[in-house]
Amino acid sequence: MNLANNTVLLTGGASGIGLALAVRFLQAGSKVIICGRRADKLAEAQQRYPALNLRVCDVANAAERVELVRWATAEFPGLNVLVNNAGIQNRIQLADDSADWETRRQELVINVEAPMHLSTLLIPHLRRQAGAAIINVTSGLSFAPAAFVPIYSATKAALHSFTLSLRHQLAPTGIAVLEIVPPAVNTDLGGPGLHTFGVPVDAFADSVMARLASGEQEVGYGTSEEVRLASRAELDERFRMMNR
Template sequence: MKMSGNTLLITGGASGIGLALAERFLNEGNEVIICGRRESKLQEAKERFPSLHTKVCDVSMEESRVELVKWVTERFPKLNVIVNNAGIQQRVNLLHMHEEWQYYEKELMSNVSAPIHLTSLLIPHFVQQERAAVINVTSGLSLTPGAWVPIYSATKAALRSFTISLRHQLEETNTEVIEILPPAVNTDLGGPGLHTFGAPLDDFADSIFEELKKGKIEIGYGDSAKRLQASKEEIEKATAQAWNGFLKNNPEF
């Protein structure tokens, strides 16, 4: 994609991967709007990067997505890129599902309904721009499910599938469709401390940005880049190994 002169909306851009990408896009001369549920995190991000624009928004709620798109396209009529990055991850033991269904459904609404709905709301606006892009943040777990996060893994496989279909449907338009598949990265995903074993955030974001500059449309890093090339047998082996490793480290699960 062309890396400067864009106006981007990054969902979940106040922390982690979203903020790391926001910083890099700002440095390349882009207008960047970030949204998230916690006003305090948006404020912190704005203090670090005063040129960021911020908007409180819960993308898991339909009316909030409609309001966000109305707000952003009215204020920033040149909006031409969405980074569907907001996401949550929950460990779920399928033998002991004691929460109300709403608790589990939240993962589907945040990780699947939100990016699909936001994309569909923005396509009519994007096709009017000179050029545009939809960037979906899926996961290495869309390729090799993490059995301890079964709903999360299913949401990421769903978003990956949607991204492929979207790319086909928009092939003849001005709108590029890009997928970023992070491996484990050291952020607060799932709660503070759960991803400290992951890749350093800045190394990951620098590499993703370089690949974007090269025009790549399916971008992994480390393990997830390898898994994009893996055979069915390798995928099954990696999935089983990861599950056994998780059980060993989390015997109480």
């Protein structure tokens, strides 16, 4: 895809991977709108990168998704790229879990339902735009789950599956459907300090954006590049190693 001259709506863009992607779109000459739940985090991002456009939105809420798309397409009629990046991750021991289901369901809603809904809401608008694209941020765990984040891993497998079907269905519309498959990246995912073992976010973002710019549709980095290309036997071995 061309990284320049787009108008990009990116969910969860105030921190981590989302902010790193947003900044690279800005630097390539695109307009970027980021959204998230925390107004202070969005404002902090805009202080560092004044060209960012902001919108407070909880993508867990279906009515807020509808309003986000209505607002964004009215304010930015040239909107041609959706990046479904917002996500949460919960460590859960299923045999000892006392959380109520509504709490647990949020991971499904934010990681799977929201990207599916936002994509379908925006298809009618995107199909009228040049260079339109939907970019889904999945995970290496889409391919081999980490058992300590069981619902999260399942949501990312679902989003990878949906991305394949969406790409197939949208091929005649001219809307490109792309997938970023991060490995563990050093962000605040799951809470501060839980991903310090991950790769640096800037090196990761530089690599995946360069590969999207060169025309690749599904891009990983490091271990997630290996895992997205692995055989079933290799995935079984990775599952065994990761969940020792």
